[in-house]
Amino acid sequence: MSEILLADHDLSRANTLGLPCRAEHFAAPAAIEPLRRLLRLASEQAWPLTLLGGGSNLILPAHLPGLVLQPALRHWWLESRGDSVLVHVGAGVEWHPLVMALAGRGLWGTENLALIPGHCGAAPIQNIGAYGVELGEVIEAVHVLFIEDGSSAVLTPEACAFGYRDSIFKRELEGRVVITGLSLRLSREAAPRLAYGDLARRVGANPSPLEVAQAVCAIRREKLPDPVELGNAGSFFKNPIVSRDQALELLEDCPDMPHFDVGDGQIKLAAGWLIERCGLKGWREGHFGVHSRQALVLVHFGGGDAGELLLFADHVAESVQARFGVTLEREPRLAIESP
């Protein structure tokens, strides 16, 4: 079943930006062996390969040549280890329902990452983060298959080289592995992380992980557009990191500019604030716009395509460069273009 190969498969509902896209071939293998066989087939046919999770961090072109693989390994189980619990989860499990299920069992560690869309297999790639927590903090191991020869490996958190929206999967291992599963280390001991935003005000004293996760969901729903209603990929740009000197210069002009010291003489700025200060919040051109409540989110009103979105995004980034001299880097990844 899981090796069924679909031709000319429509992916326009498989990406949260709602961009029109057809895959030349598509398969959703639900086990490791079918996945290996499909990798071999792609190699024999010299098909370009695209990996797809929930499509919430991808910009898809109108036509994707070769094979699109969406790992559908959907198992998860818990292993008790003293005060910790290891959670073993397949790449095809949806992240947010997993977080709610774990929080509901009283396990601490992922509750601040509630309501992030996508599948578990993609979560380590940009080291998903929100409300002061990053996935890398709870990763025990990442399970991968090498595309070249189908061999498997288990990577430690150190080997994953997690950073801000960054990991080895965006660097040395980019395009070389399929992530097949994760092991997360969660805790039964209360460990609320409430310092970020107004999270502390939203929960009572001694909250449960489920209460924290629910508060995170409530805040996110107020701020972020739901991709089901309005196409988007969450934050379209990373928060830029600049030198302390550059930040001080900018602060002379704009003393109210949000800034966070990230050590090593580096300061993180808020990309959404910079975009808003360029007067672009709520700006619309053609089929795309800057969201009216959160300037970091670019939205698709329908009818547009990847090319138009990239031009729109360039305009936003160029405006920030011209006004502040700060370079914005795109967060969603570009799938391969058709030849």
Ligand SMILES: Cc1cc2nc3c(=O)[nH]c(=O)nc-3n(C[C@H](O)[C@H](O)[C@H](O)COP(=O)(O)OP(=O)(O)OC[C@H]3O[C@@H](n4cnc5c(N)ncnc54)[C@H](O)[C@@H]3O)c2cc1C
């Ligand atoms: C409304 C909204 C809010 C968001 N909020 C946040 C947030 O708070 N914090 C945050 O960090 N991100 C956020 N995101 C971004 C996104 O949800 C995450 O990056 C998520 O992990 C992407 O998962 P996905 O399954 O949708 O990946 P996809 O978009 O399908 O793929 C992303 C990348 O991973 C590759 N990939 C997918 N699966 C695999 C695999 N099994 N093996 C190897 N490579 C693979 C793809 O080829 C692609 O390059 C948000 C997005 C949206 C739409």
